[in-house]
Structures are given as C-alpha cells and as structure tokens.
Amino acid sequence: MRLKLIGCQVLTRELELVAARSPHSIEAEIVPMGLHDLGVAMRPHLQERIDLADTASYDAILLGYALCGRGTDGLRAGKTPLVLPRSHDCIGLLMGSRHLYHEYFDAHPGVYFRSPGWIEHQIPGQTLEPAFSAAYNTDGKRHTIKELVARYGEENGTYLFEQFASSRRGYSGLTYISTGVDFEDSFREAARGEARKEGWDFEEIEGSLSLLQRLVNGDWDAADFLVVPPGAAVTTTLGDTIVGAK
Amino acid sequence: MAQSRQLYDAILNGNAKQAHAATLAAIETGTTPMTLIADSMVPAMDEVGRLFEEEEYFVPELLLAGRAMKTAMELLRPLMTASGEKLPVRVVIGTVKGDLHDIGKNIVASMLEGSGFEVIDLGADVAPEKFVTAVVELAPQFVCMSALLTVTMPSMKTTIEALSSAGLRTKVKVLIGGAPVTMAYAHEIGADGYSENASGAVGLVRSFLAEA
Numbered sequence: 001m002r003l004k005l006i007g008c009q010v011l012t013r014e015l016e017l018v019a020a021r022s023p024h025s026i027e028a029e030i031v032p033m034g035l036h037d038l039g040v041a042m043r044p045h046l047q048e049r050i051d052l053a054d055t056a057s058y059d060a061i062l063l064g065y066a067l068c069g070r071g072t073d074g075l076r077a078g079k080t081p082l083v084l085p086r087s088h089d090c091i092g093l094l095m096g097s098r099h100l101y102h103e104y105f106d107a108h109p110g111v112y113f114r115s116p117g118w119i120e121h122q123i124p125g126q127t128l129e130p131a132f133s134a135a136y137n138t139d140g141k142r143h144t145i146k147e148l149v150a151r152y153g154e155e156n157g158t159y160l161f162e163q164f165a166s167s168r169r170g171y172s173g174l175t176y177i178s179t180g181v182d183f184e185d186s187f188r189e190a191a192r193g194e195a196r197k198e199g200w201d202f203e204e205i206e207g208s209l210s211l212l213q214r215l216v217n218g219d220w221d222a223a224d225f226l227v228v229p230p231g232a233a234v235t236t237t238l239g240d241t242i243v244g245a246k
Numbered sequence: 247m248a249q250s251r252q253l254y255d256a257i258l259n260g261n262a263k264q265a266h267a268a269t270l271a272a273i274e275t276g277t278t279p280m281t282l283i284a285d286s287m288v289p290a291m292d293e294v295g296r297l298f299e300e301e302e303y304f305v306p307e308l309l310l311a312g313r314a315m316k317t318a319m320e321l322l323r324p325l326m327t328a329s330g331e332k333l334p335v336r337v338v339i340g341t342v343k344g345d346l347h348d349i350g351k352n353i354v355a356s357m358l359e360g361s362g363f364e365v366i367d368l369g370a371d372v373a374p375e376k377f378v379t380a381v382v383e384l385a386p387q388f389v390c391m392s393a394l395l396t397v398t399m400p401s402m403k404t405t406i407e408a409l410s411s412a413g414l415r416t417k418v419k420v421l422i423g424g425a426p427v428t429m430a431y432a433h434e435i436g437a438d439g440y441s442e443n444a445s446g447a448v449g450l451v452r453s454f455l456a457e458a
Contacts, residue, residue, distance in 0.1 A: 040426075067396050070426045088397045105397060109344055109371055156260060156310050163309050163349060170346035170370055238400060238431075 001025070001218055004053040004080075006046065007064020009033035010090055010117035011212070013181035015064050018209055022216040026062075029053075033121050042071035054078035060227075062215055066093055067242055075234045082228040083220055085211055086242045090115075094177045096208025098242065104205070110172040112200070115207065116179055119187040173201040179209060250277075250286040253318060257290035257360070260310025262317040269318040279322040280331055283362050287315060291360030295445030305353065308444065312356030319359065333364040335455065338380045339390040340368035341424075342401035347394035350424060350444075354390060357444040358451065363388075374401065374408035381414050388451055391437075393424040402427075403435040419454050423447060 001024045007015045010033040019026040029049060046065070053061050054077075061080050065072050066087035075082060087093050091113045092101035105111075143164070149157030174195035176188055188204065195202035211224065220227055228234055228245040237244040252268035255261075272282050294311045297303035303311075326332070337358050341351045348370045359365045366384055368376060377389060389409070393399045402422050409415045419438040422431070423446075432440035439454070441447040 069396060070428075088395070102397070105344060110346060152260075152306065152310070155262070156313075159313055160306050160309060163352070166349060166352075167347050167370075170348075236396070236428075236431075238396065242396075 001059040002057065003027070003060055003062055003216065003218070004056070004058040005029065005062040005064055005216065006031060006049050006053065007062075008068075008090060009121050010115070011064050011093065012121065013116050014094070014179050014209055014212055015216075017181055018213040018216050021213065022218075024216065024218055026216055027058075033117070040070050040073065042068065043074050046072065047075055050075060050082065051078060054080050060218075064093075064212070064215070066090055067236060070236055072234055072243070073236045075228070077228040077230050077232055079230050081230060082226075082234070083215065084226045084228065084234060084243060085215055086224055086226060087211075088242060090117075091177070093211055094179060094207040095205075096210045096212075104175075108173065108175065110170055111203075112171050112174045113177060114174060114187075114191040114194070115177040116181050116184055116187040119190045168198070171198070171200060173203060174198070176202070176204045177207040178204055179207040250282065253282065253286040254290045257287065257311050257314045257318070258293055260307060260314055262310075262314045265314035265317045266321065269321045273321065273325065278331075279326045279329075282318075282322065283333075287318060287360055288362050291315060291357060291448075294360075295357060295448060298443070299445055305349070308353050308356070309349075312353065312360065315356065315360040333362060335363045335388070335451070336384060336386040337363050337365045337388040337390060337451065338368060338377070338384060338386040339365060339392070340372035340377065340380075341370035341392045341394070342398050342405065343371055343373045344401065345393050345395055345398040346370045347392070347424075350394070351390075351392040354392070354423065354444045354447045357448050358390075361448045361451075363451065374405040377405045378408050378412050378414065381409065381418055382412070386418060388421060388454070389418045390421045390423070390447065392422070393427060396426045399424075399427060399431065402431075402437065406435055406437065421447065421450055 003024050003026050005026050005028040007030055009030050012030050015028060019028050050061055058080050061082050063082060063084045066089045068089055072084060085093055087098045092098040094115050095101045145161040148160045152160060174191060176191040178184060192202050226243045226245060232245040235244045235246045253265060256264035256268050294303060298308055339351060339355050341348050355365045355367045368380055391402050391405060393402060406420055421439040422437045423441050429440045439450045441450050
C-alpha cells in the first residue's frame with residue numbers, strides 16, 4: 001500500500017523507526033508538537049494537512065495521533081480513509097496499549113509522563129511543562145515569574161505565577177517511558193534531572209512500539225484502530241473504544 | 247456609597263490591598279456583609295465576567311479579581327458567622343479523580359463565590375465517594391465537576407452514578423465543565439448542565455435558582 005502518515009512531532013523517532021520497518025510505502029509528515037495546547041482548535045491544522053494529502057493517491061492516511069483532548073474529534077476523511085489508533089493521548093500510544101495506560105494512570109495518580117520525544121522536542125531553554133498548562137496562559141506563552149511581575153507588579157505577578165504553577169504541586173512522580181529508540185540515554189538522563197529538580201520520584205517503564213508498528217503495517221484491527229471511511233468523521237465515544245466514525 | 251464603589255473598583259482592578267481597605271472601611275460604617283456582597287461584590291464580579299466574555303479580560307484578570315474578592319470575603323466571613331447570616335446557596339466544586347488540573351476550577355469557584363454563593367472547594371483528584379460524602383455532610387444545592395483530560399472525564403459519569411446509588415441524585419443539580427467536556431457529554435451522562443467558562447457557570451446556577 002501507499003500510505004501517508006501525518007504524525008505528531010513528539011513521536012518522531014518512534015514513527016520513523018516503525019515506518020522504516022513497514023512493508024508498505026510510507027510518506028511521513030511530522031507536525032510540530034504542542035498543538036494539543038489549542039484543544040479542539042488543533043483540528044483545522046490537521047484537517048488542512050489531511051485535505052492536502054487527500055488530493056494525492058494514497059490507500060489510507062495514517063494519523064500518528066490519539067484523541068488528544070478532542071483535538072482529532074471531527075477530522076473528516078475525503079476520498080482517502082483515515083486510520084487513528086484508539087488512545088486518549090500519546091501516552092497510550094507510547095505504552096502500546098490504552099488498557100495498560102488506563103491501569104497505570106489509575107494506579108499512579110500525580111505522575112508526569114516523559115518520553116524521548118517529550119524531552120527532545122521541547123523548546124530549548126524551556127522548563128518541561130505538562131500538557132495543557134499553556135492553556136492557562138491565554139496568549140499561548142509560558143511566562144516566567146519575572147515577566148509576570150514586570151507586567152502585574154510584585155504582589156500580583158507572584159500570585160499569578162503561583163496560580164499557573166499550582167497544578168504542578170499535585171504531582172509527585174515522573175515516569176519516563178522508554179521506547180527503545182537510539183540515543184535514548186540522553187533523554188532518560190534529562191528526565192531524571194527534571195525529576196530531581198522538582199523533588200519527584202523517578203520511574204522508568206518500558207513502552208512499546210507495537211501499536212505504532214501495526215498502524216504503519218496496515219494491521220488495523222477494529223479493536224485497536226479506528227478506520228474512518230471516506231466522507232465520515234472522527235467522533236468521541238470515550239468508553240473502551242474512545243473514538244468512533246460517523 | 248463611597249465604600250461600595252471602592253470595593254467595586256478594587257475587585258475590577260484586581261487590587262487585593264484596596265479591597266481589604268475598602269471592606270474594612272465599609273464594616274466600620276456599619277455596612278452589613280450581605281449588603282456589601284450584594285451592592286459591590288456581585289456587580290463587580292458580574293462586570294469581570296462580562297469583560298471576560300468580551301475578551302477584554304483574560305485568565306490573569308479573572309484570577310486577580312478573584313483574589314481581591316477573596317480578600318474581602320475573608321473579612322466578611324467571621325462577621326457573618328457571628329451574626330448567623332448565611333449565604334442562601336451552597337455549591338460544592340472539585341476536579342475529578344485522577345485529574346490534578348485546577349486553575350479553571352479555581353476560577354469558577356471564585357466567580358461563584360463572588361456572585362454571592364457559598365462555595366466549598368474539594369480541590370483536585372476528588373473521588374466519587376468524596377463528592378457523595380460532601381453532599382451528605384454539606385447538603386449543597388449544586389455539585390460542580392471539572393475535568394481537563396478525556397482520560398478522567400468518565401469519572402464524571404461514575405460520580406453521578408454514585409450520587410444516584412446513594413439516593414442523592416435528585417437533591418442536587420450537577421454541573422460539569424473543562425476543556426474537553428461538551429454539552430453532548432453532559433446530556434449523555436445525565437448532568438444537569440454544562441458551561442464552557444466561568445461566567446457561564448454563574449449564569450447556569452442563577453437560571454436554576456430562578457426556576458426553583
């Protein structure tokens with residue numbers, strides 16, 4: 001098959017690795033990470049790329065994404081079917097199973113997840129932030145305490161900084177998901193350093209490329225993949241299927 | 247009244263110090279807490295909400311206005327306890343189990359408090375059982391739930407089911423919100439209402455009270 005893969009930058013090394021091992025012809029397009037910060041406003045960015053790919057002749061357009069805070073909800077297939085793995089977010093993809101993610105999430109509240117991509121593609125010099133934190137900075141930027149104090153004064157600036165950082169207080173551990181890509185040591189060490197800096201426990205778990213490999217191999221069993229037929233769109237179902245098509 | 251205007255401005259400008267001073271001055275002239283809340287605080291928070299809807303105020307302004315309002319409430323609360331004055335409506339609010347995001351929820355709590363409702367904030371990562379216990383112990387009219395992850399949204403459904411199992415579902419109005427939450431999801435799980443922002447939450451609570 002000739003397959004177009006549109007994937008999130010956070011999965012770059014993983015997607016490149018599995019694509020190289022696929023029997024099919026894969027054309028990969030990596031989209032800058034952080035779109036999920038836009039929430040559902042992420043959709044038009046992806047739809048644009050899907051529509052462009054749709055003008056060519058691919059057998060399917062693979063999405064290296066998940067539900068992503070409903071950012072993929074509503075994506076519509078043109079003449080080319082879309083394939084989306086069933087997962088709430090990239091953590092499920094990195095673990096290779098939404099069920100494993102669910103179990104781990106329930107058993108480990110207050111955990112920050114990191115992976116090779118989450119370390120490698122963060123903007124240099126920026127502190128690692130969890131998904132969605134930038135939603136609170138409505139101008140889309142993360143602000144240092146200095147910037148806030150300069151804009152709002154000492155007292156109010158400090159208060160705002162503490163409020164924006166408040167979600168971080170609930171976290172107690174950092175879990176690094178190892179996916180077996182090359183050069184992983186530096187990513188792992190950076191994650192370890194971040195945990196140390198925040199005073200969090202550090203845990204490493206083994207992720208899995210199996211789900212992503214099946215995505216690029218064309219093994220799209222309905223249990224783990226949503227195939228959106230031409231003209232239909234992704235819907236949010238939550239529950240075990242997470243996404244559907246209508 | 248001069249003090250009312252001063253508190254009104256203080257909240258609108260997110261000036262906690264001025265809010266403190268204005269409240270003290272108002273108390274000294276014999277203004278009752280309920281009067282100050284109704285005449286100055288609620289209109290100020292309404293205006294803050296309107297400015298947010300008009301996209302003139304953003305999250306930082308909401309947070310700062312909320313802080314100024316809370317400063318005033320800290321002075322008023324002991325007086326109300328002493329005189330036995332109670333706010334007529336009680337709201338319990340929390341972010342659901344497994345979810346630690348709280349800024350949006352804090353803003354909603356703030357807007358509701360500033361609108362003259364008594365708000366008990368259960369914090370984040372609130373299990374269904376904890377919501378149920380809060381309803382049993384506090385008898386609120388409203389339960390507000392927030393989720394910022396699709397992973398944790400199902401906990402909203404579980405909490406509503408837990409309220410039903412405990413025979414409490416009809417005693418409260420359940421309102422939900424959070425970035426990935428939708429009106430459709432509210433219908434699906436049998437919530438009473440959904441709002442996409444804090445000022446909408448205030449409007450929802452008021453419309454339910456008007457119906458009652």
